[in-house]
Amino acid sequence: MNPVSYLEAGVIYCDENLQRLAQFPAECVDLIYLDPPFFTNRTYEVIWGDEAEIRSFEDRWEGGIEVYVDWMRERMIELHRILKPNGSLYLHCDPTASHYLKVMVDGVFGSRKRFVNEITWKRSSAHSDVKQGSKHFGRVSDTLLFYSKGDDRTWNQLYTEYDPPTSTVTTAVSSQRQGVDTASTTFKAPAALRKATRSMSFLA
Numbered sequence: 001m002n003p004v005s006y007l008e009a010g011v012i013y014c015d016e017n018l019q020r021l022a023q024f025p026a027e028c029v030d031l032i033y034l035d036p037p038f039f040t041n042r043t044y045e046v047i048w049g050d051e052a053e054i055r056s057f058e059d060r061w062e063g064g065i066e067v068y069v070d071w072m073r074e075r076m077i078e079l080h081r082i083l084k085p086n087g088s089l090y091l092h093c094d095p096t097a098s099h100y101l102k103v104m105v106d107g108v109f110g111s112r113k114r115f116v117n118e119i120t121w122k123r124s125s126a127h128s129d130v131k132q133g134s135k136h137f138g139r140v141s142d143t144l145l146f147y148s149k150g151d152d153r154t155w156n157q158l159y160t161e162y163d164p165p166t167s168t169v170t171t172a173v174s175s176q177r178q179g180v181d182t183a184s185t186t187f188k189a190p191a192a193l194r195k196a197t198r199s200m201s202f203l204a
């Protein structure tokens with residue numbers, strides 16, 4: 001890979017991203033993932049580095065959602081500028097503001113057709129915000145909005161292992177339409193299938 005003057009590989013830059021992005025030439029980045037403040041109206045503290053320094057950032061927006069979306073738009077314009085024509089962008093947000101951000105990003109990318117997918121990131125050990133007396137369902141997921149700059153995006157298909165076989169289910173399948181008599185077969189059902197079929201009865 002050729003070294004570039006505007007970016008040192010393996011370095012985390014802890015400064016204002018708008019100024020940093022302005023140093024990038026146009027159309028030089030393959031993929032962007034961003035995890036910005038979410039419009040939660042909270043202050044966050046994180047423990048940073050070996051010295052365990054406490055750093056905080058404000059996710060409070062005087063002026064409300066319009067101010068937040070304008071702040072994000074400024075950065076999105078830069079991100080769109082530096083993205084390659086076949087590049088992709090993943091914006092991590094949550095249901096607090098994802099619907100506002102989606103409209104804004106559609107505008108910056110120039111068309112609603114540039115939106116590809118909405119990915120729901122559900123926490124596997126969900127620390128739900130439901131407690132005694134709550135009058136809402138648990139808020140246990142984040143949202144990732146996936147955009148592509150052009151029609152011909154780079155896409156690397158991901159494959160994962162099948163669920164490991166855990167139990168044996170025997171089922172009888174008959175298909176008279178295909179002129180086949182009742183056939184009996186045994187297979188290992190993956191966990192998701194066992195869960196889905198627990199309350200179902202098969203009619204064949």
Ligand SMILES: C[S@@+](CC[C@H](N)C(=O)[O-])C[C@H]1O[C@@H](n2cnc3c(N)ncnc32)[C@H](O)[C@@H]1O
Nearest residue numbers: 014015016017018035036037038046056057058
């Ligand atoms: C939701 S947190 C993401 C944290 C990080 N992804 C992680 O998992 O630790 C948002 C981050 O954006 C940073 N941030 C806020 N405004 C920024 C700005 N103008 N330029 C660069 N970073 C900023 C905050 O300091 C905070 O660390």
